[in-house]
Amino acid sequence: MKIRFWGVRGSFAMSGRDFLRYGGNTTSVELVTDDGHRLLIDLGTGATELAKALMGAEFGKGAGRLPILLSHTHLDHIQGLPFFTPFFIKGNEIRILGANPISGLSLEATLQNQLAPHYSPLNGLENLAAGVSIETIQAGSTLSLPGFEVVTQAMPHGSMWTTAYRITADGKTVTYLSDVEYPNADEPSAEAVALAQDADLLIHDAMHSDQDYPSRRGWGHSPAHAGVVVAERARAKKLALFHHSPDATDAMIDEVVALTASHTAVPVFAAAEGSYLDV
Amino acid sequence: MQITFWGVRGSYPVPGAATVRYGGQTSCVEVRSAAGASLIVDAGTGMRALGNKLLREGSGPQSYNVLLSHVHWDHIQGLPFFSPAYLAGTKIAIHALLTAADELQGVIGGITRHEFFPVPLEAVPAQFEFHQVEAGVEFDIAGGFHIVPIALNHPFGAIGYRIECDGAAWAYVADTAPFDEVLHKQHFLPGPEPLSSDDKLALGAMREALVRRLQGVDTVVYDTHFTADEYKRFPHYGHSTPDQALEICVEAKVRRLVLYHHAPGHSDEQMDQIAADYLAKGEAVGIEVLTSFEGMTVPIGTAT
Numbered sequence: 035m036k037i038r039f040w041g042v043r044g045s046f047a048m049s050g051r052d053f054l055r056y057g058g059n060t061t062s063v064e065l066v067t068d069d070g071h072r073l074l075i076d077l078g079t080g081a082t083e084l085a086k087a088l089m090g091a092e093f094g095k096g097a098g099r100l101p102i103l104l105s106h107t108h109l110d111h112i113q114g115l116p117f118f119t120p121f122f123i124k125g126n127e128i129r130i131l132g133a134n135p136i137s138g139l140s141l142e143a144t145l146q147n148q149l150a151p152h153y154s155p156l157n158g159l160e161n162l163a164a165g166v167s168i169e170t171i172q173a174g175s176t177l178s179l180p181g182f183e184v185v186t187q188a189m190p191h192g193s194m195w196t197t198a199y200r201i202t203a204d205g206k207t208v209t210y211l212s213d214v215e216y217p218n219a220d221e222p223s224a225e226a227v228a229l230a231q232d233a234d235l236l237i238h239d240a241m242h243s244d245q246d247y248p249s250r251r252g253w254g255h256s257p258a259h260a261g262v263v264v265a266e267r268a269r270a271k272k273l274a275l276f277h278h279s280p281d282a283t284d285a286m287i288d289e290v291v292a293l294t295a296s297h298t299a300v301p302v303f304a305a306a307e308g309s310y311l312d313v
Numbered sequence: 314m315q316i317t318f319w320g321v322r323g324s325y326p327v328p329g330a331a332t333v334r335y336g337g338q339t340s341c342v343e344v345r346s347a348a349g350a351s352l353i354v355d356a357g358t359g360m361r362a363l364g365n366k367l368l369r370e371g372s373g374p375q376s377y378n379v380l381l382s383h384v385h386w387d388h389i390q391g392l393p394f395f396s397p398a399y400l401a402g403t404k405i406a407i408h409a410l411l412t413a414a415d416e417l418q419g420v421i422g423g424i425t426r427h428e429f430f431p432v433p434l435e436a437v438p439a440q441f442e443f444h445q446v447e448a449g450v451e452f453d454i455a456g457g458f459h460i461v462p463i464a465l466n467h468p469f470g471a472i473g474y475r476i477e478c479d480g481a482a483w484a485y486v487a488d489t490a491p492f493d494e495v496l497h498k499q500h501f502l503p504g505p506e507p508l509s510s511d512d513k514l515a516l517g518a519m520r521e522a523l524v525r526r527l528q529g530v531d532t533v534v535y536d537t538h539f540t541a542d543e544y545k546r547f548p549h550y551g552h553s554t555p556d557q558a559l560e561i562c563v564e565a566k567v568r569r570l571v572l573y574h575h576a577p578g579h580s581d582e583q584m585d586q587i588a589a590d591y592l593a594k595g596e597a598v599g600i601e602v603l604t605s606f607e608g609m610t611v612p613i614g615t616a617t
Contacts, residue, residue: 046361046394047326049337049607058328058337079325082577107428113386117325117577135428144428151413152384152420155468155551157501192431254431280361307329 035204035313037235038064041080042305044213044241044255044277045110052283057307059083060110061212061277063237066310067203071181074102075199075210077130080307081114089119096125096164101179104132105212106196107144115145116154126164133173133188133197142168173197187229189214192254200229206313209233211264212277219247219260222267230268234313237305238264240275243282243290258294265300273298274305314478314613316534317343320359321605323488323538323552323574324387331580336607338362339387340487340574342534347479350456353379354474354485359607360391367397374402374439378454380446381409382487383471384420392421393430403439408446408460412469413499417443446472449522463526464519465489467551468497475526481613484527484567487536487574491557492520494548502549520561527565531614534605535562537572540587555591555602562600569601571611 041047041059048058060078074081085093092098098120105111120126132141139147142159145168151157159166171177173188173195185200189211196213209230216222230236238261242250247257258275265273275294278287287304295302320326320338327337339357353363356379367375375397382388397403407421414420421443422434434441446452448464461475466489473486490497495505496512508516527533538552555572562570572591575584588604595602603611 043328047328047337047358049326049328049332051333053328054330054333058326079328082325082327083329108431109390109424109429113325113390116386137427139428147423147426148429150423151469151499151501153386153389153424155385155501157468161501161503163503194427194431 035068035206035208036066036310037208037313038310039080039305039307040064040084041078042276042278042307043078044279046280047079048280055284055306056278056287056304059307060113062114063210065182065201065203065208067181069181071203072100073179073182073201074100076105076111076212077102077114077118078110079114082117085117085119093120093123093126096123098126099180100126101129101131103184103199104130104141105198105210106191106194107132107135107141108213112145112148116149116156121162121164121166124163128164129167129169131169131171131177133195134170136194141170171197185229187225189223189226190217191215192252198226198229200233207233208235208237208313209270211236211238211261213254214239215252215254215256216260219257220263222260222264226264227267230264230270233268233270235272235274236261236265236268236270237274237276239277240290241277241279243286244293258290259297262294262298262300262302266298270300273300273302275302276305278304314347314481314483315345315610316483316532316613317345317610318359318605318607319343319363320357320391321573321575321607322577323536324577326358327577334581334606335575335584335604338607339390341391342485344458344476346456346458348457350458351377352454352456352458352476353377355380355382355388355487356392356395357387357389358391361394364395364397368400371397374400376404376406376455378406378408380460380474381407382465382473382485383410383412383467383469385488389421389424393425393432398437398439401438404442405439406442406444408444410446410470410472417445448472461526463523465523466492466495466497466516466519468502469499470497473523475530481615482530483532483534483613484530485534486523487534488551489536489553490548490551491553492516497551505549524561524565527561527567530565530567532569532571532611533558533562533565533567534571534573536574538574538576543576555587559591559594559598559600559602563598567600568614569603570595572602572604
């Protein structure tokens, strides 16, 4: 299984020189199995870059198939949806899977609201030319997607819940724990540790540096060291710090990685836009 | 009066090495009068950096006026990230065209609904006011600004603004399609629709009113999202080309045209080429053509 980070930024897409090495696009992560099955997690602005690559192949011809897992519907995780060009090609079949937001609105109604005529000229999911299915999942259930086995888990994210994913393919496991804040960052929940158990790669929310975190407690995001605690307890083989703060320049992320890595034996890196990596 | 560009991009923000010089953030322009009064036009993602600057230079909570051309995401997405809104005592008056909804507050508040954003509008410390704008109904804003709203040709409607202050005038014309091939109405357009004779009259009237309102302004900031080739493929997307903007500006006898709302796919190199091409094309017809980039400030000269 290979992985590519198309967007690693939290909250807000950051352009400019200070964000070139790690990248400024909001969250979107692609997984590809050895025999070519593809899965996307989250539809931040990074997804628009992936879209360009996909359109050069079967998605440009209306023969693309893609499941997309949404962690939740905060805008930085869905803002790429109206600009994900495979949606505009008839014949593509795209599944969007996620839990209903806790507000009582369904996932489908939420995405319809994103495309409401005052906000978007698309004026509703029904105007997307591709076949699009919105599939509500119950966090805690397991999913079988072509090429991938997925375990889902609800996690606290400030005033709402996010869905975390444990994804297995080709005998390798990636755990996606973005947009999570545990009641105590030093004592992550047992559910988080279970989801990351023996994972080959743990992708973890690291929105805040450990120094900044005390003044940002309760915002729904983790300090960098929270992912380390999960990785160590779960015996994850590698940790990717993810969902970088929009205020974090490349130099600041370098510092966070160096500091975080100095306190653990787990190999740590900061997720960065770029190339395909072997899991 | 002077204007500063905080976001010049259309559709969605585009980070990365290809947009470092022109900038990747979406529509937001700051206006300053000679006396220092401020006005913000559009609340795209450029508004985040503007807000941070205003907080740094500000002495306590201020009152802000924001003119919105319309409420598509790329023109409102910066609002929840405008840091002065989180300072108690801040006042924010939003002036906007109401499209496809019953009331403005619900539409603006809707972008921070629980499922989209962690802090709902009601919980933001700033005090908000909402004012509906209508084409042709002029109004004044504190600080000596006189505003003339102009109807534009964009899906579900958009409003351009002629903004007068300090004896000078400039205009913000985004987002708009040209006024010949497609008439945007209150429904989704999968492609260009045949025009009825009424549609043609409506387009002609809209164009005529725009040219009249732009008459003699110093500077026009215009939606020039597409190259000519791109426009041919997407004439129903509601955006113009630099040639279409130049044609309007020649008729209205404006002094300067600023290209704006650049397509997200246009790299700095492409923008350099567009900038050079239209500087020359403008010179040929007596109009100074500038290409906007993040951080660019343009002084607005006295109207002639």
